[in-house]
Amino acid sequence: MIRSRLAALSLLPLPLLLTACGSDTVEMTDSTWLVSNIYTTPDEPSSISDLVISQPSLDFGHSSLTGFTGCVPFNGAAEFFHEGTQSSVTDADYVTLSSLDFDKLPEDCQGQELEVHNKLVDLLPGSFKISRTSPSEILLTSDVDDLDKPAIRLISWIAPTS
Numbered sequence: 207m208i209r210s211r212l213a214a215l216s217l218l219p220l221p222l223l224l225t226a227c228g229s230d231t232v233e234m235t236d237s238t239w240l241v242s243n244i245y246t247t248p249d250e251p252s253s254i255s256d257l258v259i260s261q262p263s264l265d266f267g268h269s270s271l272t273g274f275t276g277c278v279p280f281n282g283a284a285e286f287f288h289e290g291t292q293s294s295v296t297d298a299d300y301v302t303l304s305s306l307d308f309d310k311l312p313e314d315c316q317g318q319e320l321e322v323h324n325k326l327v328d329l330l331p332g333s334f335k336i337s338r339t340s341p342s343e344i345l346l347t348s349d350v351d352d353l354d355k356p357a358i359r360l361i362s363w364i365a366p367t368s
Contacts (some may be wrong), residue, residue, distance in 0.1 A: 231341040232362040234266040234295050239344065239360035244325045246356050255318050262322055264360060268295055271303055271330075275323040277315035282306035282330075301346070302333040329356055
């Protein structure tokens with residue numbers, strides 16, 4: 207079901223997806239978060255190409271994470287913190303993702319989808335600072351000792367109700 211929903215999303219242009227977002231701040235658990243950029247090194251392009259067939263995404267629960275790498279679905283545990291103390295997802299400024307379980311990679315996953323998949327598999331298990339860069343955009347910055355910290359930019363997409 208996740209793959210079919212995401213495949214349908216991938217056919218829509220990004221500006222149309224963004225129009226589904228309201229002007230109020232979107233709660234982390236009330237939306238599918240589309241991966242728009244993955245920052246790993248300063249000299250490497252970061253945006254997810256329009257040529258990606260299946261848009262990578264994350265869905266946060268109160269203590270869990272599900273998503274799609276562009277190749278396979280995955281799930282895991284999420285622990286939320288605010289100013290160093292365990293908190294609810296609503297108040298969180300920090301998240302630790304663990305116990306991630308990725309489905310088996312299919313042979314037809316290749317090209318940029320495979321590159322994005324590999325980056326997400328490498329980056330997601332870990333801890334991230336949560337920064338709101340706009341009401342419907344989040345930047346997850348990896349908590350590592352590197353000068354140029356890897357990060358994932360997410361854009362909210364709320365599915366229309368029918």
